[in-house]
Amino acid sequence: MSLPYSFKLTLQSILRERWIYLLSMLTISSGLAFTAITLLLVYNIDSATRKLPEKFSVMIYLKDTATEDERNAIIAAAQKDRIVAHTIFIPKEQALKELKSTLKDSAFILEGLGDNPLPDSIEVRFKSESVEPEAVQRFMGTLKDLKGIQETEYGEQFLSAVHSLRRGLRTVGLTIAIVMSIGMLFVCYSTVKILFYRKEEEIETYKLLGATRGFIRLPFLLEGAVIGFAGGLFSLAEVLGLYYLLVVSLGTTFPLLRLIAFPIDLVSLIPLSGLLIGMTGALLAIGRIKY
Known part of the structure; x- marks a missing residue:
């Protein structure tokens, strides 16, 4: 199947099943936003505690x-x-x-x-x-x-406490990231699987015409990618909006909020994480479906 034709089928599917797509995108967006905010919090606390031993x-x-x-x-x-x-x-x-x-x-x-x-x-x-x-x-x-x-x-106790705090925060951040990733994978997996079964008649027609497994699978893989990437973009907008609210709007009233750093890598990491989760979920879904 040519890639442009696959994109055409994907776009048609999105328009036809827009409410399913929207719900999945918003769910993934919320999960990614929660994970990103948690990691942002861990990053800032870790950066602050890393500076504490400099005068040790x-x-x-x-x-x-x-x-x-x-x-x-x-x-x-x-x-x-x-x-x-x-x-x-x-x-x-x-x-x-x-x-x-x-x-x-x-x-x-x-x-x-x-x-x-x-x-x-x-x-x-x-x-x-x-x-x-x-x-x-x-x-x-x-x-x-x-x-x-x-x-x-x-300051033996102070030094041990600082490093215990840093290790604990990293563990919490990693645990939340893993749990949320599994949850978002399941959302993509379930969405693609539902979409597959809603197109059973269409797929049967393709099979009768001699369509290959790759021909049938590629649009679902693209759909998973679109769900994940769009969810990542929505999530990035949410995180940037919250950051602007805290640092720019409330920063004049609470100067301490201006110390919150936003790693520039997150701008690309969040959408790409959504894309990876969407494609992985789609691959798992179409890999387990027998047809």
């Missing part, structure tokens, strides 16, 4: 008796690790000055302490892509046998 650091407090050689050995050992971006030595005098600056009007409480109670310290900063709980714990293990260290400090 480990503080190494030195003993008062620590020598310059011991201090240099600690810095050298830290800088050897591939996850370390850089180290900063903070003398106790600088630490006290920064503490007074932080306390501001309450700095007078330090006056009665006499000598500087703060120790020299080394701040270790990590590469942003390497701030993983396991990697940081491994790094902390390399410091145990070094001399001159009095204490180490880092």
Whole structure:
């Protein structure tokens, strides 16, 4: 069957069964819109939590008796690790000055302490892509046998909580995407199957005229593609409309909404996902029909 003729049959079928097509398109559109909004939410929360560890650091407090050689050995050992971006030595005098600056009007409480109670310290900063709980714990293990260290400090619970949140969100997003995809596949599958049985007499005529299986199947495959792609376009319009409402219209009243990012890839991903779902559902339907 020539492709133009298949398109002609598909268009005739859409016009004849427009209410079935419209219902299927709207169902797929709703499913894709819900999935896209969920993934958009996951994407934005994941992006925000990814930025949290950028200022994450480990503080190494030195003993008062620590020598310059011991201090240099600690810095050298830290800088050897591939996850370390850089180290900063903070003398106790600088630490006290920064503490007074932080306390501001309450700095007078330090006056009665006499000598500087703060120790020299080394701040270790990590590469942003390497701030993983396991990697940081491994790094902390390399410091145990070094001399001159009095204490180490880092936000272990904070780091673990951030990464647990990111993993949980990704799992939820993936689960919703899979469940909704299965549901939309079933819609396309059922629609194409219904359309097939509504054309049984027409198909029997084609068979008597010697039509091949490909001749009969191609229009149904195109119908599934049209249902899915049109549903994807409707879905994209819904998502863009909601994004415009939140960011542009309500963004002036709630500035926090302006931080919501919209990945440009979604503009093509949503319709193409609908197209793939529609064609897959149609293939499953016509593959299981005996004729």
